[in-house]
């Protein structure tokens with residue numbers, strides 16, 4: 001049996017979509033069984049901050065394997081204490097307590113618990129098109145109509161008390177307005193939602209600062225400052241899910257630092273460890289963390305594993321030493337510019353959005369083929385031509401967006417290569 005046959009025979013195929021087997025990774029490239037290389041502009045869901053096969057990170061993990069590996073969250077380790085200190089150092093001022101997790105989803109669950117406990121209950125408000133993970137609470141906050149929401153049997157697993165507000169999605173405004181004259185209707189609607197759902201008894205508003213999986217939705221300037229004001233007005237906590245946008249992906253260590261808005265709780269994951277071992281973290285204000293100290297109600301066997309902490313520490317050390325956050329900002333701006341040049345060339349590209357190395361472009365149909373078919377064809381053609389991206393495409397959500405969040409080591413040459421492949425793939429799809 002081939003690897004693919006074995007995989008299809010034994011693995012529950014609830015995630016796998018592409019018939020590709022990767023056997024090796026180095027730098028910006030993954031290699032399949034035939035030796036063909038693929039430029040990784042997905043960064044494997046944005047987790048792979050240093051690219052593939054980073055020797056320094058591998059060496060640090062090898063040394064950690066020999067030193068100490070299995071210690072549960074019941075005990076302190078040098079690695080855990082050092083990473084806790086580092087996380088507080090790199091995060092916005094005022095976030096002084098941290099807890100570690102294994103995935104973005106479980107970190108979001110903890111953030112929700114923190115908010116509910118600190119506020120003594122209350123609704124959680126999130127945004128349509130936002131994504132927060134696949135465990136129950138994180139999925140309930142998700143506003144993207146994933147399988148768990150759509151399938152009537154599975155949706156029974158979703159907890160109650162979650163409400164979705166209108167997303168700040170100017171290209172597809174829920175109110176049919178134009179950005180120049182809308183007066184930020186989505187912000188007004190959020191206030192209405194807060195008032196209707198409990199007013200000063202709302203537990204929290206949770207969102208990604210830039211909605212990544214929902215189609216790289218960059219809220220208009222001033223939106224987050226407005227949300228912060230509303231949260232302060234009604235006493236709700238603001239949770240930023242920076243599982244994708246954090247750790248340099250958007251050109252600042254955390255996207256909220258660009259926005260100059262500090263949340264009460266900040267969640268990060270994916271790229272925190274460089275993606276070589278699972279790991280996530282939740283940061284919060286001191287008093288929120290200290291309130292939670294009183295009760296013993298959260299932790300996973302592997303949450304604070306020394307391997308996770310070592311991986312994150314080494315990853316952050318390399319990111320800082322090599323100026324990779326600045327690289328994300330500069331190379332991301334270059335990618336944005338090159339995508340805009342493609343937009344001039346191809347009518348089907350309607351909007352280019354993003355910040356730093358989180359970029360995406362929205363597609364419409366060309367009259368012969370609808371946008372969903374075109375998006376799928378383009379995605380497959382790019383993959384065939386050796387470029388890995390992600391496709392956000394859902395008929396019920398009416399958007400088709402090619403999403404990219406490559407590693408922070410991405411160079412201008414990598415961008416040129418990626419854009420060349422997108423160009424070539426568009427040409428053949430539109431023939």
Ligand SMILES: Cc1ncc(COP(=O)(O)O)c(C=O)c1O
Pocket residue numbers: 045102103104105106108131132133134208212213241242243244269270
């Ligand atoms: C913004 C955001 N939050 C949370 C998650 C969940 O992270 P994980 O897949 O590690 O559980 C994701 C995953 O894609 C995400 O994009």
